[in-house]
Amino acid sequence: MSDQTRFILNESDLPKNWYNIAADSPLPPTPVLHPGTLEPVTPDFLSVLFPMDLILQEISTERYIQIPDEVREIYKLYRPTPLIRARRLEKALGTPAHIYYKYEGVSPAGSHKPNTAIPQAFYNKAAGTKALTTETGAGQWGSALAMAGNFFDIAVEVYMVKVSYQQKPYRRNLMETYGAQVYASPTNRTNYGRSVLDSDPGSPGSLGIAISEAVEVAATSGGAKKYSLGSVLNHVLTHQSVIGEESLKQMDMANEYPDVVIGCVGGGSNFAGIAYPFLRENLKNGKRTRLLAVEPTAAPSLTKGVYTFDYGDTAKMAPIVKMHTLGHSFIPPGIHAGGLRYHGMAPSISAFHDAGLIDAVAVPQLATFEAAVQFARSEGLIPAPESAHAIRAAIDEALDAKIKGEKRVILFNLSGHGNFDLAAYEKYLQGDLEDFEYPAAAVEEAMTRLPQAAIPA
Ligand SMILES: *Cc1c(COP(=O)(O)O)cnc(C)c1O
Secondary structure (H helix, E strand, O other): OOOOOEEOOOHHHOOOEEEOHHHOOOOOOOOOEOOOOOOEOOHHHHHOOOOHHHHHHHHOOOOEEEOOHHHHHHHOOOOOOOEEEOHHHHHHHOOOOEEEEEEHHHOOOOEOOHHHHHHHHHHHHHOOOOEEEEEEOOOHHHHHHHHHHHHOOOEEEEEEEHHHHHHOHHHHHHHHHOOOEEEEEOOOOOHHHHHHHHHOOOOOOOHHHHHHHHHHHHHOOOOOEEEOOOOOOHHHHHHOHHHHHHHHHHHHHOOOOOOEEEEEOOOOHHHHHHHHHHHHHHHHHOOOOEEEEEEEOOOOHHHHOEEEEEEOOOOOOOOEEEEEEOOOOOOOOOOOOHHHOOOOOOHHHHHHHHOOOOEEEEEOHHHHHHHHHHHHHHHOOOEOHHHHHHHHHHHHHHHHHHHHOOOOEEEEEEOEEOOOOHHHHHHHHOOOOOOOOOOHHHHHHHHHHOOOOOOOO
16 A cells, blocks of 8 residues: 555556456347438438448447547646545545546546547547537537537537526536537427427426437538537447556555446546446456445435436437436436436446446435535535546445445545536535435336337337
């Protein structure tokens, strides 16, 4: 064990390859289906939305995918990111556990999301894309893509969930500063947005609706615009593997190996980013690290959703995948961890969870903010409300280790800082936040609207 607190890698330690879990997965792949025909999608259908390099990564079973030099040069603006031992938090908890966190909030946009925004912009530029459309919830993904698009001279059009657009003006300002166009979704710019507004003029929006709008704009642009997604897809999870690959080296510097690796999950990208390189070690090298995905009780796709085929978006324009889902018609309660309010989950995480290779837990909003404040007061950093879910679970692990008198080694991903989320902290400190349990009956009801027929078992 090392007596250091911060474990810092050199620029030369920046990974040269992304790690693709598909190469080592013991599970059969599940098909991706066309939302209209319910038949397996063809690259033709996907190529309306994505450049071919990313489609090939999406279906690749190569273990390692080389990171282009142009992408590595931009990664160097903030990578390798630090791994820090939370010694003051350990003391505050009085735990024999060792708590480490990987800190992705040092990226210019403040979260892990540039890890995939940068390569997505790069491959689109190489394919001649003129503009990228996307959705954003809390604004983290939109700001990462706005930054990356600007670096590669591609226009970026962001459909931002209306309630977040209103609650989080600073994230919108950030996106506009990077040069992006930001619209409050549902908008009247798309057929789908207009149909939502017709039936519900006061709609707060949802990620599912915003995805539908961004997909519609790209799909009807005659090829000039492509669509970009910040989570869920295989290629996104692969890009995020730099988090776990660096963490493996840094845990080695600390002379320890994690008993448990923890990440919050919205669509699953930062969790997969830190966890999949450790899952590889479990599958191939006999390690036995527990991998724990943490979600809000208000959007509990892994712990309360059903593992089945469902649409990726509300308007049924995006591909159908097999995943843990609350139903594509899910309209999330207005909790503050905006980035965790998606109805589905990355197909690979869903499959690993179903097979018992990944654990999941749901935590309520108040206990999550309590953990965030305890973390801020001991370690100094204000975490993003999303990341605070991982902190809640890490603290619970450390307290459990204390009861059992175990020297457990805990590693969690601190996916982003919360400097733009202070309005949520204000509400918590004033006692204005509430817990929300997503009702099982709502899940059951939504399951009646799953894609029907021809779906393989
Ligand atoms: C977007 C976001 C998340 C959730 O997305 P994943 O794809 O599940 O990682 C978590 N934390 C932060 C800081 C985010 O911006």
